[in-house]
Amino acid sequence: MNGNLSKVSLAELFFTFAKIGLTGFGGGMAIVALTERICVKEKGWISSEEFMHGLAFGQILGPFSLNVSTFIGHHVRGIAGGIVAAIGFILPSFLLVSLFSWLYFTFHKLPQLQAALKGTNPVVIALIVVVAIDMGRKQIKGISSMIMALAAFCATVFFKFNAAWVLLAAAAWSLGISIYRRESN
């Protein structure tokens, strides 16, 4: 932690990330770009290189837009800073989804809402297909990764395996390969 960073108040951290969490429509990488502009360029809280490292770790651990917020918050004000930044970032979306959920489960039977959601359904599935294709083009290189993807697909679609078990099996396999490669190097 740098000396001048400890002057940043927790409140400022909170409101900065709440603003990102409220206005960062477009999701995922759009938010990361916005975070980079505000935290690296405007406020100078973190260097560009450290930001990229945080992003790399964040991508491994799931929701990277949230993880990047936690990482920067921690960099600026330690553990409390990380927690405050994470809460600030998630809070607007949490309130929005809660409101939408309440509307949805209250007015479930409203014919207009049902008609609109009938239109969104196929598009949500299209979104998942696009994600699978984009991820596949980035992650599937070579025969062994192709087999792993196919095996995971077949295990859940045709053999009805629980997705969590498939994931754990893949992790065990991948860990074995990593250890084997390190030993043989």
Add this chain to the structure above:
Amino acid sequence: MPALLTLAWIYFRIGLIFVGGGYVLIPLLNHIMVDQYHWLSLREFLDGLAISQLTPGPLAMLATFTGFRAGGFWGGLVATVFIFIPCCVLMLIIGRNYHRLKNIDIIRHTLDGLLPAVVGLVAAAAWNLGATSLSGFKEFILLAAGFVILKWTKLSPMVVILGAGGIGLLIN
């Protein structure tokens, strides 16, 4: 109504294993919420997916929706907090040991190596959801149009989903 403790435990476990950009949540939550606990119907699950894509938060906001369904506002709060606890704690640990972590390659290689399985699981989720919820010509046209727009234009998913809602309102 399931106890909040059960909810907390379920979402905490999901939070522990979600890697690879969060999309692996779709098959996991689908399995747990729809098949295992029957807290949501498949239709509700898909609607929740649409709703959680309307906010700037990560896809994991689906936890808020499914938690809300299972236990009201507090259910949504508990689900959201607990699904994010593991990744926040891990990020804090990483931030603390950041300078020493650069040489732990084995963790990175392991996580990179299992990403193809995540791709397979996401594709399987699309397959399962499509096979059980799509019916009729209109829906396949919407699926195709959505695919083309999302794949080859830079339009944000939020705009596309809102547009699809508008179209749904007009044609149904």
